[in-house]
Amino acid sequence: MVTEKKKQQSHANRFAYSSRNFWGGFLFGLGLVAFIDETVFHQLLHWHHFYDKSTTDIGLVSDGLFHALSWFATIGSSFMLADLHRRHAFWLKRWVGGIFLGAGTFQLYDGTIQHKLMRLHQIRYNVDITLYDAIWNITAFAMIVFAYILFVHDRVGKTVNNS
Amino acid sequence: MGANNHENITFITQIFFAVPLVLAMLWYIIAVIVTSRRYKKKWPLHRTFFWVTGILCASIAVIGPLAERAHMDFSSHMISHLLLGMLAPLLMVISAPMTLALRTLKVNHARRLSFLLRSRQTGILTNPIFTTLINGGGLWLIYTTDIYMLIQQNMYLILLFHGHVFIAGYLFTISIIYIDPTSHRKSFVYRSFILLIAVAGHGILSKYIYAHPPNGVTKSQSETGGLIMYYGGDAIELVLIFILCFQWYKATRPKDWLQDIVI
Numbered sequence: 001m002v003t004e005k006k007k008q009q010s011h012a013n014r015f016a017y018s019s020r021n022f023w024g025g026f027l028f029g030l031g032l033v034a035f036i037d038e039t040v041f042h043q044l045l046h047w048h049h050f051y052d053k054s055t056t057d058i059g060l061v062s063d064g065l066f067h068a069l070s071w072f073a074t075i076g077s078s079f080m081l082a083d084l085h086r087r088h089a090f091w092l093k094r095w096v097g098g099i100f101l102g103a104g105t106f107q108l109y110d111g112t113i114q115h116k117l118m119r120l121h122q123i124r125y126n127v128d129i130t131l132y133d134a135i136w137n138i139t140a141f142a143m144i145v146f147a148y149i150l151f152v153h154d155r156v157g158k159t160v161n162n163s
Numbered sequence: 164m165g166a167n168n169h170e171n172i173t174f175i176t177q178i179f180f181a182v183p184l185v186l187a188m189l190w191y192i193i194a195v196i197v198t199s200r201r202y203k204k205k206w207p208l209h210r211t212f213f214w215v216t217g218i219l220c221a222s223i224a225v226i227g228p229l230a231e232r233a234h235m236d237f238s239s240h241m242i243s244h245l246l247l248g249m250l251a252p253l254l255m256v257i258s259a260p261m262t263l264a265l266r267t268l269k270v271n272h273a274r275r276l277s278f279l280l281r282s283r284q285t286g287i288l289t290n291p292i293f294t295t296l297i298n299g300g301g302l303w304l305i306y307t308t309d310i311y312m313l314i315q316q317n318m319y320l321i322l323l324f325h326g327h328v329f330i331a332g333y334l335f336t337i338s339i340i341y342i343d344p345t346s347h348r349k350s351f352v353y354r355s356f357i358l359l360i361a362v363a364g365h366g367i368l369s370k371y372i373y374a375h376p377p378n379g380v381t382k383s384q385s386e387t388g389g390l391i392m393y394y395g396g397d398a399i400e401l402v403l404i405f406i407l408c409f410q411w412y413k414a415t416r417p418k419d420w421l422q423d424i425v426i
Contacts, residue, residue, distance in 0.1 A: 050370070050373065050390065050393075051370055051373050051374050051389075055370075055374075060367050060370050060371065061363075061367055063366070063367075063370070064363040064364065064365075064366035064367035064370070065359075065363045067362075067363070067366045068359050068360075068362035068363035068366060068400075069359060069363075071362065071397065071400065071401060071404055072355065072358075072359055072362075072404055075401070075404050075405050075408050076355070076404075076408050078408075079408045079409065079411065079412045082412060083412060083415065086416075086417070087417055
């Protein structure tokens with residue numbers, strides 16, 4: 001009886017904090033991609049360059065803003081996650097959907113606007129870049145689509161439960 | 164003759180910085196002893212540790228071999244700047260010197276200090292937008308104009324520069340995280356937004372310095388200096404962001420969280 005009530009309460013809390021579940025995941029996804037970008041592509045592979053001679057001024061500004069945002073997103077979303085748990089309002093599917101949308105959106109922005117339009121730096125140097133760009137942006141797009149499927153699935157589940 | 168003159172200058176500036184640093188260190192330790200004797204609750208040891216480490220960081224930046232190298236070597240200059248303008252202020256802020264002062268002072272003096280902290284002037288000095296402007300704006304001015312070169316040649320300008328970097332760093336830190344009693348409070352969202360802009364500005368300036376050496380600095384030196392500023396700044400800003408988010412987490416604790424569990 002007690003556990004049943006607890007479950008119901010937790011279910012209600014999830015809906016009340018639905019947007020915090022989503023944004024917590026979104027920011028975590030953004031931070032995660034930025035972290036992988038920095039550790040794997042900058043530090044381990046040395047493919048990305050810290051600065052590229054063709055970098056535009058707006059590219060520098062965008063890079064600075066997103067670099068700062070990614071630190072904030074990683075730490076802030078971790079505390080949001082802890083907050084959802086202490087409120088018994090954690091909603092896994094919504095949170096994971098947020099992660100994929102955040103990760104995909106940022107990677108797509110990085111791969112198209114930052115790399116190509118603002119010419120911040122390229123994925124790799126002294127190679128034919130087309131294939132790298134394609135894989136980069138298709139992965140990003142796939143993550144966004146996957147997030148969309150998760151959200152639709154969620155909504156379908158909700159209507160079935162209600163009826 | 165020139166070298167002799169330079170040594171004199173370094174000696175005078177080092178004395179100039181050593182005196183207040185030693186006094187600050189002594190003041191804190193004496194205050195801790197006094198306050199721990201007066202109250203049952205002991206002053207936490209980790210706060211004293213942070214204060215001593217903070218003073219040491221500031222000392223390394225302005226006195227001794229690193230400070231001397233900083234006049235010729237841009238990387239050393241950057242390291243000393245990170246210590247003086249970011250790490251030392253952060254450590255000193257989390258050691259809660261104002262709380263200690265208020266606890267140790269006689270009641271009427273403490274009252275006067277708390278009146279001062281509540282004044283409008285303090286409100287302006289600790290406004291996040293103001294502190295970001297004097298901090299970031301000051302750095303942009305110094306590194307993108309000839310001011311950096313002038314500073315290296317003039318003793319008074321060095322004193323002014325070091326003083327500015329430390330004070331601006333300290334004010335910025337207390338405008339973002341509230342450790343000591345703070346009267347002019349701003350919301351978490353407001354402070355997060357300002358901190359985000361400030362961190363971004365720091366990163367942008369680092370890459371700008373990397374690509375555009377200030378006058379009198381070689382290309383390879385500005386590249387190393389830019390990298391130190393970028394990644395060193397990141398590490399310290401990470402701690403600042405963590406403390407701010409943690410304070411949000413504690414402040415938004417659900418009031419009826421016990422009820423939730425009982426249900």
